[in-house]
Amino acid sequence: MNWTTAIKQYKTYLKIERGLSDNTIENYGFDLQKLIRHLDLDLKSNQPLKIDKEELQTFIYSISKKVAPRSQARIISGLRNFFNYLVFEDLRTDNPMDLIETPRLGRKLPDTLSEDEIDQLIDAIDLSYAFRGINLGHRNKAILETLYSCGLRVSELTFLKISDLFFDEGFIKVSGKGNKERFVPISENTQKHITIWRQERNHISIDSESKDILFLNYKGRQMTRAMVFTIIKKLAEQIGLKKTISPHTFRHSFATHLLKNGADLRAIQMMLGHESITTTEVYTHIDRSHLSEVLNKFHPRK
Known part of the structure; x- marks a missing residue:
């Protein structure tokens, strides 16, 4: 071959x-x-x-x-x-890479935002912002609320469909890596902002291939990852945030804040769509002071 x-x-x-x-x-x-x-x-x-x-x-x-x-x-x-x-495939009898070592890597902890920084970014959104008659301020607020409330990857956000919204049940269906689907709880507050955006969305002339896509640009087409990055970057500059952040920062913050407030690691794994819980365990290294508090509060030999 x-x-x-x-x-x-x-x-x-x-x-x-x-x-x-x-x-x-x-x-x-x-x-x-x-x-x-x-x-x-x-x-x-x-x-x-x-x-x-x-x-x-x-x-x-x-x-x-x-x-x-x-x-x-x-x-x-x-x-x-x-x-x-x-x-x-029986095309070789051995793997020549087996004896080649992978370089040791230090654990890279994800950057996160505090709850106050999340609030500042979302509050900085101009809800009156419109372009060519389309109110994009409500769209931007719904985007940030969804990223933070549901812990989505940016690609999961841009591909989110209206048919994936199950508000009566309090869930959204997310298509993650490898097209693996999962159901993620969505808060009533985030549902409210998505509903407001959907009302604005009705005034857009929508491209035929984007009819079911939730978040659109002013041309009625699916948003790109770069557009979401730009929205967040401009908001960070607006509030004078010195951290380098991206859409993924909201996902990391979602997991960190859940863990800090007592959520079960297995539940966080399911919501993030991690195949292995070892991937989720990185968040246990972010706030060691919180873990010490948990030990002191709950261990019988404290």
Whole structure:
């Protein structure tokens, strides 16, 4: 099997069998292309079946000088997955990446906002802001309320559909990574702001492909991730916030504030859509003072 065929079939496997997103699959492909370029391989050769540990070590050593340890670890993980796939398909008998170590990474704690900073950002939204007759201030408020109230990823927010809103039951349906669906509780306050935005939305001439999309731009099309980033960046500048924040900061803050106020870690995992609870456990490292308070309050031998 040559490189072209191997990569094509591997991407199909990642999409169908693993259910990974298109962006993740493309990143795996980019990492394989880096290896091919570094070793100056012929795409028509059957090199994937013959490449050895020494060649891979040469490549890993070269990228260690160019990228940060976290990026290096991601590339190594991607290559290990690729060769595992070849073994799984009986195209190789071994994985040459097995004995190559991943660089040790310090735990990177996510940036968060305080409850007061969240309030300041949302209160800074100009509800009278309109463009070409469409009130976008109410849209922006509904966006921030939804990000913080439901802990969504920005892609989950931009793809949120009207048909995903189950307000009578108090939930929204979210399509997460790998198209995995989950139901997330939504507060009455957030429901109120979404309802106000939907009334404004009715005055927009909506693109045929965006009829069911909740958050639209003034042209009636689905908002982009970049647009949400820009809204948040401008609000941060407006209130003089010195932190570098993004839509994901609201998701981190959602989880941190829930944990701080006594929520169960397993419940937070389900709401965030984390496949493994070890991913959610990063939030237990953010506020150690709170965990000490919990111990002192509830442990029988305090």
